[in-house]
Structures are given as C-alpha cells and as structure tokens.
Amino acid sequence: MMQLLFLSLFAFVPAFAGTSFLDAVERQSWDLGKEKLEVVWIEDDKFPKFTASFYFQDGALNDSVPGLTQFTFDQLTSGTGQETQRELAEFFDFYGANLRHTVTHEYSVFTVQALTKDIAPVMGKVCQLFKDAQYPQNELDSHTSRAKSHLKNLVTSHAALADRIFRKVSLSGTPYAEPVEGTLASYDKITRKLLRERLGALNRTKKVLYLAGPRDVKEMQKVLAAECEWNNEVKVNPPVLRKPEAQSTIYLVHVPQANQAQIRIGRYLIKDEFIGKYDQYQFMSTFLGGGFTSKLVQELRVKRGLTYSAGAYVSMQRDYGRAGILTFSKNETAADAVGIVRDVFADVASGKFLEKEFVHQKNHQIGAYAFGFEETGAFLGQLMLYDHQNRDLAELVRFPETIGRLTMPELARATMETFPWERQTIVIVGDQELQKSLSRIRPVRVVGYEDFL
Secondary structure, eight states, rough: HHHHHHHHHHHHHHOOOOSSSSEEEEEEEOOOOOOOEEEEEEOSSSSEEEEEEESSSOGGGOSSSSTTTHHHHHTEEEBSSSOHHHHHHHHHHHOOOOOOOOOOOOOOEEEEEEEEEHHHHHHHHHHHHHBBBBOOOOHHHHHHHHHHHHGGGGGGHHHHHHHHHHHEEEEEETTTSTTTOOOHHHTTTTOHHHHHHHHHHHHHHHHHEEEOOGGGGGHHHHHHHHHHOOOOOBBBOOOOOOOOOOOOOEEEEEEEOEEEEEEEEEEEHHHHTTTTTTHHHHHHHHHSSTTTSSSSIIIIITTTOOOOOOOEEHHHHHHEEEEEEEEEGGGGHHHHHOOOOOOOHHHHHHTOHHHHHHHHHHHHHHHHGGGGGGHHHHHHHHHHHHHHOOOOTTTHHHHHHHHHHHHHHHHHHHHHOOOOGGGGGEEEEOOOHHHHHHHTTEEEEEGGGGGGG
C-alpha cells in the first residue's frame, strides 16, 4: 500500500514527467572547444526560466589557506577589470538573475537562475566573472572584516558555536578538520593573488552542469563554448582516512554565564563503513532523532523533560561521512541528558525497541519520501549528490523497497556500527561548573571557545 502511495505521489511532481521519473533525466556531453562538459538535464517547462548548477570537483580540501575557496566564491562578483561590484549587482538585478554557491570540503557548486530568454547575457556575464574576477582590495578588506565579526559573534549563538567546535574536534587528525569558512587566523592570509590563483584552479578542474528548464535552455551550450575558458586539467585525489580511535574525554567548552548546555556527540566515518548502506543509515538517523516520535525525543523530552528537541544525522559524502547527535539541556541536567543518549545507543544497538516504533518510522519515511522531490531544484540536488557519491540513480526508485525490507536486527546492527560509545566524541558548550557532573561519565577537558574561531 505504501509503495502504491509513493508511486502515485510522483504523478503530481512535474519534474518527474514520463513513465518513470528517471526517464526525465537526460545525460549529454557538450563540446566547449577546450573541453567536453558533462550535462545532466531535466526538462521543466512549467515556467520560462532555468536553473544551472555547476558542480566543481574541487573544494576546501585544496585550500592553501583555510577559507580560500569560500572567499573565492564569496567575492566572485566583487569586481572585474571592466565593472565594479555595484555595476555587476545592477546587471544581475536588471535581469532578475539569482546567483548562489555552496562550498564543501570535497566539491563546490555555483548556481545561476534566470529567465531562459536571458541566457545569453546572464551566462555571458557569469563566464566573464570566472575569467576576469579581480578581487579588489577594498572589497576584500570589507568582506574580511565582516567574516571576522561573524566569527567573533558566534559566542552569542551557542548552538552554532557548538557545531563549529564539534566539527573541528571530532575530525581532528583528518584533512576535513579545518572549517570551510576559514578561521580568524587564516583571514588575514587571504590575498588577491591567492584568490586569483584559486579561481584559476577552479577553472581547470572537472565540472558537471546540472540543468533544469525548457528545451531551449540548451542554447546555453553556445554561450559557454564562446565565453567560458574552462578545461579539466586539474585532477583531485581523494584522501585515505583511518577509523576514529577510542575517545576518553569530554570536551567542555567554557562560555561565561551560559544558562544551558549545548550537547554534540558523534564521530566521523570512513568510506568503507557506509558504502552500500546509505539508505539504511538515513533510516537509522531518523529513527533515532528525526521528529517528535523519534527515540531520542521520546526519551529526552517526552519522558523526562530534559530538552525541547534532539536530532540525529548520518551525513555521507564521497570519501568520508559524519554521524552525530545534537541536543541541549539546562546546566543541571546536561550530564543526565548525555547519559540518556548513551543508553539509547545501547538499547537500539541491542534491539531493545518496540516493533510498532520500527514500523511507524518505516511507514513515515516511505510515505514522506516523494515530497522531497516536489521542487525541481531539490531533484537536481539529489542527482548531484548521488553522482558525487558514485551511486546508481536507480537507488532513488528503490528507496521504498529498500526501507520496506529493512529488519529490526539490521537497524540494531547499523546503530552498533555507527554509534559505538567508546568512539564517540563528546563536546559540551556551557558553563565551567558542568565539569563536576560531567566527570561522572568521562574525564573532562576544559577548553576555551576562542581557540576554535
């Protein structure tokens, strides 16, 4: 019944026109002169507009200075040899074009949205940016000042501060430990020369275009061939990681006068741990912390009132992943909350959960899955992630079947493999007075938040 519901929902999702929604995905190779550009296209003629997401197989892992790739994209529209930042902004505003970007450690994405009738001027200007961005010093100084202020103000957002510190601590010893956005110490090392060099490297790395729009959007090929000077010379070699080692301490990040404790528990995953288990791990994370009926919310909030919310995630890239729990509690109950998380891990890993909980979560995930593709942009994002992970797109179709076949012992085993307590890094952002209560769980190491900015 749930599979029939899943299939019927796709009938209402315009991006999935045709007998199978994967039939709507067309792969092409565009000749741009100096290179062949791989294109993944979804025909979407609801509106006369296009979405073009350029995937660069290069990210923050190749930063010579932390934050360099992020700054390179942040300041791409700060000025060229012919136009100022203001003139560029007015140009894109005139055409109603939307530019945005995302930088991860493994890859970067630059997205353009505009009307299809404006493909030539808008994409021509985008090519000019990638060829001739000059990164004027006054604009760079202004951006650097804002970036520094943002990091210094993190102390006022304890949740964001906890996320940043947890990432750095839990990934210590790996190439992924430095934050993509950079650090206070690295910002002053980023120069116009470094930005231009980094942009040049991005122009030479492998790119894939994920494109959505009506059929005439393919006119973009002529513009890219004539205006963009891209090739695929730069090859990226993935790093090799070792499994996380056992953890013996709790990192207590002292924030003066904190009236609650932000709690982060988790670890990084190596590729061999999650390959072939993507959907199972997604189910497990939602079972543990994906809504009001999830195990952690029921144990921490409903039964004990220790927190308002609790979440779990297993985020998998191509070469590494991260698994974690995020919640918060009052200072006086923070240690209790950590203990409950530990007990939930142990209970689920040993199969101590109700079948009705398991079945409810399966039905919820199967029924809700199709709604994640209502927007064409979301579908493009899924295609990009699957390609990046080297996954078969057919897994998108098989998700309901995969989850439907999942058994309770398989969920228990996935939890045991992902969240063994001795390997979990624990970071608590709160008042130093927490040290006494937390030391009943593990020895506590008190650190200052300033060291992670």
